[in-house]
Amino acid sequence: MMLLPVEVSKLVLANGGESAEFGVGLLLMTIVTFLILFGILSKFAIGPTMTVLKRREEQIKEAIDSAKRERSEAEKLLADQKVAISQARQEAMEQVRKTQADMEKFREELMGKARKEAEDLKAESRQLIEGERAKAVTELRAEAAKLSILVAEKLLNEKLDDGKHQALAQQFVSELSKKPTA
């Protein structure tokens, strides 16, 4: 015999009992119970859990995104810094080179100037010496001419034609001056 609820119900009823199967109240109570359960669970147990799940997912996503972003930023920063460092190094080297060149130039300049000054001084001194010497020679010549005239006047004691004697004396002196230089 099949013991389906229908049969069970019939069996119970046939024995004068009261079958609880297919109660109308049970259908309504099931729905009511489920609705109450659903209401409380969704508000206090499932809703909060879903919120937490969603929030955590968002947080993890955000964390991953921000980590990626920060990493790329850091990489960019690193690259920038590398460029900056190499630039700075280059600049420093440039500066050093430039300074060295400047120093060299300055030194050259200074040396040149000093040399030139020394040269100038030398030339000036020489010029001065030359001039003094020339002056001295001229004076000496004039003195010698005068002296020779005086000597000639004294020696000869003879009055000579001024012009003719002057020319003679001049000639003598010039010959005289030529002798030591030659």
Next chain:
Amino acid sequence: MRTATKLLVVCGVLVLGQGAWAAEEAEGAGAVPGEHHAEAMTPQEFISHHVADSYDWEFEYPELLKKVGLTVEAPTIHLGKLFSFLKFESPVGACAMPVEAKYSQVPPIGRLANGCFDLRPSKAHLMMAFSGLLVLLLGLSFGNRKSSALVPTGAGQNLWEAFIQFIRDEIALRNIGPKGEKYVPFLASLFIFILGMNWLGLVPGFFSATGSMVVTAGLAVCVLVVSQVAAVRSAGILGYLAHLTGGMNEMVKTGPLYLRAIGFALMLLFIPIEIVGILVKPFVLTMRLFANMFAGHMVLFSILALALISGGAWYGFSLVIGTVIYVFETFVGLLQAFIFTLLSSIYIGLAEEMGAHGHGHDEAAGHH
């Protein structure tokens, strides 16, 4: 692994306990049928007593106590007597009257015809309430977290979270689509409630409320209402009605007269088909869950009833096979809860789809 072993041991103890008293009871009931007429039970009665809903909730250990010398009355909660004010019968005793042959296949209608309108809570009510409270307790103790407490603490919270996530990702979002998020509370409540009812019946002395067709029907009605409301909301009331005609409303509106006539004839054909299509889904849900739970318990108690029929060596056999079936029933309880929820989500998904991507008639009739 150790947890699994513990679980198996607990199951074994439970089923051995249940089997032991079922067998004891059966022995006591069947041993001397003549003497204890009031307590005597045929195997059929033994089985139906355990698988059928009733207005009495009986704790079935006295036979075992009798063995150790304690003679006590079976503690029974007489729900029927307790709530007798909810029983409305026009001739007194109408609810105990046998159902006439005309209604023999549909007892509720037969009983109504007898003049019996019974609203008293039965054992199934009680079990439903118990499992509801149990589920509520679990949910509130593990699921009620501050939204800032992002890290779950303890196994309970972790399990609850995994459960909600499973319902959301594997059932709601997969079968309903992006709109499925808002159905998660409904589906999760459904799943856990059914699971509670299924498993409560496996605790000795308790009864599976889902083994009563009316309970599964009540749940299926909830699914029907939710899915139809979803359909109306997604397709609009006109789109929903157009869908009921199987798309023939367009054919009736335009075209040559003979085509319109054919359309109209088809519409008359389609409307009942579509309505049946809507109603068959909750019916399938009802029957599948009920039949699985009912049949599972039936098999379990049939095996245990072998001890009643034969006794002796069958006692041990029924215990061993009973244990196996008990463990299997634990799995079936979980599986059926999952299937009920899965099918519900599929029905809701179909309803949501009604308005989303039109078959021509939906778009034409629905609001653009």
